[in-house]
Amino acid sequence: MTDATNRFPLGEPSSGAASAGPPLAAVSAPPRVSASKMVADALREAIVNGTLAPGAPLRQDAVARHFAVSAIPVREALRQLESEGWAKVEMNKGATVAPLLPDEAREIYEIRAALESLAIACAIPAHDEATLREAQDLCEAARLEADSALYVSRNEAFHMSLYAPAKRPQLLELIETLHRRGERYLRVKLGLPEHKVVSDREHAALMRAVRRRDVATAQKLVAEHLLSTGELLYKLLSENNVDAPAASKRDGGKRAAKKPPRQST
Template sequence: MTAALREGILHGTLPGGERLRQDAIATRFGVSQMIVREAFRQLVTEGFLRAEPRRGVSVAHLTADEAEEMTELRSLIEAKALAWAIPQMSKSDLETAARILSELDKAKSTDRIIALNARFHETLYAPARKDRTLAMIANLRLNFERYLRFTWQETHHLDQSQREHRQILDLCTARDVEGACKLLNQHILGTGNLLVERLQSHRL
């Protein structure tokens, strides 16, 4: 049920601002209100829901300020994870990342592109073996997916993204920590800034 609610928010079937009633959700999924309460608590922690005293929970709105904050955090944390990971990367890690990029070249649907993009980055960071950092990255990327989906048509730049992905992978292969982290930082900020601009224009 938690996963189903999360998917609904990610795909926009539960839009920002919509209030979720505990009893209605319990009936819909055929579960107890205690289970729904725990699901709400989890999704509030993840940033998908907002809790207000005496008003229950509602789906969090997409905002330019939050997108900018997440972009800045991601650019810092993911670059640090990559710096830790590069010295530990094996040939198998690099080959796996390259295969994912080849799959991305052929991907057509938004769901497939977003999933493969996430797998590529996860593959690069995994050798760091920093569980707390990787968990933070996973949560930030999951929340950021809402923004990416919302503005996908306006900011779709897969060709440029793939060029940057391959350049980052080449730098990882060369064990160029500074170069790879600098490019990753620019890569994340570039996408994030496009999304922020789109959200700001949408608000106006």
């Protein structure tokens, strides 16, 4: 078992030991939220904050006992997490927290670059003043957001607002799925604040191109923005052996201090 799992064993109530976040058992679902969504959300948060590290076991019976639910919602939650890239489920081995893989990170952003270039080309002719104003407001909200956890959702909201007028539901669904699969990787990048400044600057340039209805420039900017993020994550994960989004928090930033990553260009 990993240190993260030892620190917060899923099958047992918290014994008062320090943990990286509130006990998962304390997370209660609002009345209209399904048990499987409640379990998935809590496990996802535990993975994000480092309570459950890459490779930590997600034993179905232990998870069910911990949340006082049956096996069915746990299976549904694990399937959901697997589809989003948070968990790895193997036949006869069960589920574990998925590792952070440099090649996977780069590939996710390569695919996003292709799909989002198409989406923005379809969307720009359909934008009006209301949709442009909404996208601009979301761009500014992302720029001003200091909390990396909240920035992830604001970043996604901004990107999706650029593509929504395209009215391509299947294309947008694919892009949203890739956003979810890439969330853990984006959090690695956001652990180094200087990279957020670069992203904010690229968002602003992209927003200006969309306002000008300059399709070619917007496609070029969104592709460069995503491909450079993919390459940066590949370097961060390969060179620094980053194994969890919250690693820099747990070790006080010592790992990053040993070998600062190169700024992507």
